[in-house]
Amino acid sequence: MRPDLPLFPSQASAMAPHVDALYFYLLAVSAFFSLLIAILVIFFAIKFRRRSEDEVPVGNEGSLKLELAWTVIPLLITMTFFVWGAKLYFRMNRPPNDATQIFIVGKQWMWKLQHQDGQREINELHVPVGTPVRLTMTSEDVIHSFFIPAFRMKMDVIPGRYTQQWFRATTPGDFHIFCSQYCGTKHSAMIGTVHVMEPTAFQAWLSGGSGSESLASAGSKLFQQHACNTCHRNDSQARGPNLEGLFGKPVQLQNGQTVTADEQYIRESILMPSAKMVAGYQPIMPTFQGLISEEGILQLVAYIRSLSPSPGSAAAPSPGGMAPPVKNSSPEREAPK
């Protein structure tokens, strides 16, 4: 067996070289200070070693100048770490508008991933080189964390809410996906592979998928199955707000607050409708907690999102995957109890 001894992870995302540059800066500063202290300690220990049992050296007087120097200089250096690190963090948390969406549901102990166009994968993720990809993630049970070392990217996957992160892959190849938040017995088996592909190969992979329907159209089916359309319609019988054009817009709430209708808000509106009441409506929407799976909710969110074509957004209805708008849904469905 040839011993395999990697010392540095592959760099496969646009962010990776930036993180590494900062890391090397930290390494250089740390190496300097560790060596400085080590050399001084060893040098003093030898140079000033006790030569006779009775020797008593001259006492210290201290030095305010030195104290200030070794307070202020390290402080200034750490501030450079802070600013640089914060800048990267900010970028990591701000996905570009044109990012492709991928939805991830973690559960003990697997990753379920769905592409915008409906391809589903388990513990595997195919992505093209060069396209920004935004992950919207939630968990069905405990907290997990979605970690791709080659992308220098990690975010906790938390039950009951959505978290997001994004990346732009730069190097074709296969890389590890790890769950990095301890999540129970088979935590170390909650792993997978991300396949970074050339765009053409990726297109081929996408179309090779077995006629899966897009997320939004799966969502539109759920919308009818669960009779959401009995209330959410844009005719005179509507008892709930019209969801067309809702996504990304501010919503006026009954308590006077305004919130932006993002994924998190829509999820909450479905599972806990009374938590944030839309101004001017009665609290009649039933909760769907326990009735729709996390994946189903992601599909509903994708559907509602597709009702508001926003410029440049990857959520804009893709041809073929276009879901019927609300007004076309069958008006004669009965209302839920």
Place this chain on the structure above:
Amino acid sequence: MAAEFIPEAEPLHPRDNYLNVRYGVGSWLLTRDHKRIALLYLASITFFFFLGGLFALLIRLELLTPGGDLVQSETYNKLFTMHGVVMIFFFLIPSIPAVLGNFLIPMMIGAKDLAFPRLNLLSWYIYIVGAAFTMWAVVHGGVDTGWTFYTPLSTAAANGHVVATAVGIFITGFSSILTGLNFIVTIHTMRAPGLTWFRLPLFVWSHYATSLIMVLGTPVIAVTLLMVGVERIFHLGLFDPALGGDPVLFQHLFWFYSHPAVYIMILPAMGVISEVVTTFSRKNIFGYRFVAFASVAIAVLGFLVWGHHMFVSGQSVYAGMIFSLLSFLVAIPSAIKVFNWTATMYRGSISWRTPMLYAFGFIGLFTIGGLTGLFLATLGVDVHVHDTYFIVAHFHYIMVGGAIMGYLGGMHYWWPKISGKMYPEGWARFAALIVFIGFNLTFFPQFVLGYLGMPRRYHAYPPEFQVLNVMSTAGASVLGVGYVIPMIYFAWSMRYGKNAPANPWRSTGLEWQTTSPPPTENFPVPPVVTSEPYVYATESEVVG
């Protein structure tokens, strides 16, 4: 700290010191002497240290190969959980404060005992009762939540004895609180005449800061664990979103205690190092007030940085930035201490006795641990290394390379006082060297593993990580040997060691100005303090 010098190495009369004043189990279990209580703690934490070490050994053996082949996943998870719980709550938190602090604080301030001797004994019993609960859980199948007890895993999913373990930690917390309280009151009220705050040894300052954290922080972890128990038993929705709770709230509460708790583990060791470096350099400390106030600054700032454990938990970007900024600030007082210790050695008379070797080790390894803390406080880098072996390496550099080296250094330094016997110097130096080598071989490869992306708490791992893991396991075996040797020679020296003089190191510390071992009342004549601590040179030399 000048006081009357007791003539050295007078042959001891029988029954004239705290060890031989009375015999029998009852005289130990009902003692109110802080020195005897310290030894009760010493025996208990030594047991837990080796128990925790045994778990660590099994963990490292499992990680020798990439496959999960030695034990089942479930067992592996229990091993690292129990390793963490035992080492942190039952060994490291009580280690220096409850053993050396208990023994030395009254002596260093010239007092007969702590302010509340009965409370001190009660603290030990509380600790034992807490430990018994946790041991019950260990024996009856263990617990597999990780020492961090993250929800909703711990409340809704984990299948071990979460409640028994949590109850054990909850109870033991009261032992910390009472010890902290006892120290604070003692330091405020029982200082010898002339012993002003700025004449206190730095060991006392660092324990004062530690006690503040114990008293202010521990109630939070107690309540948090109580909440975990309540949710687990009564299904009250506190943390589990399925019951309407907030899973991330737990992390805030947990780290609000547990970040300060890391300073409970390191501040006392810093106190030991200040004593050792001065004694074995025969010099007063460089920048006394800076070192003293650094302890207090660490204790205060330490309460404001808990969010740095949660940079990828979905907290707001701005919250992350504030926690990052504050984490850099908390590192500065630690740096100040390191610089001052180094400067103290300059033009000293440096003795290479074992305690000083541990101090050298401490300074080097704590520096690396602290500097890697800066990597973790740097947002963009922490996203990558969070929850990988990089974290494991970071905190072991501080807790094992720092705190345990400090503890061992302190044990060697004060062993003559505690036992009245000298330890064998040659063996002790050899063991110190073995510990240093074993330690670095164990934990340095973990930095590399962490940056490569190996997550922590993994039972099995991809084969390309094997070589580094083998190095780490090899190092752990060496380290284990390094810890067993002192155990043996300390025990050996109790019987066969040379009798220790009152002040074998010629230290100025007040605790050395009485016989070894001290009489029950510590000082036959209550001492009066007339000068600053650590005055080795004569007055004219200090000025000149």
